[in-house]
Structures are given as C-alpha cells and as structure tokens.
Amino acid sequence: MTTYDRLFECFATVLHTTPKDQIPLVDMETAELWDSVTSVMLLFAIEEAFDMEVDPDDLESLTSFKKVLVYLEAKGF
Secondary structure, X not given: OOHHHHHHHHHHHHOOOOOHHHHHXXXXXXXXXXXXXXXXXXXXXXXXXXXXXOOHHHHOOOOEHHHHHHHXXXXXX
16 A cells, blocks of 8 residues: 555544545645644554654644645655
C-alpha cells in the first residue's frame, strides 16, 4: 500500500463523514469535524499506520491531507 493510500485510510477513518472524493482536498478550515480532538485522533492513526512518532512541534503545520502527505514523504515514507 502506498503512502497516499495509507494516509487516505487514516483520514477516511477519522473523518468518516467526509465524502471519500473530498478527502484529498480536506483541511482544517474546510472540514466540519476537524478540531483539536480530531487532530489528535489523526495523529494517533497516522503514527500507528506508519509506525512512527510525529514530532509535537510539527503538528501545528499538519493542517491538510496534502500537508500531511508532503510531511510523510519528506520523512521517507
């Protein structure tokens, strides 16, 4: 499974009311259910799916599907 696919599954699970075709476009400002609790849930899902730890200092910048994907790719995933 690709990085994109694994990340997509994380977002689809946590943001389960977001239409699947909108997940690659989702960000904190446009997603109705993306709040601080959702951010933590996404963090845990991503850390589990990728068997990694996200630096808490990076969390503030991970505000969209695209930004998280770029972050993961920069980390070698």
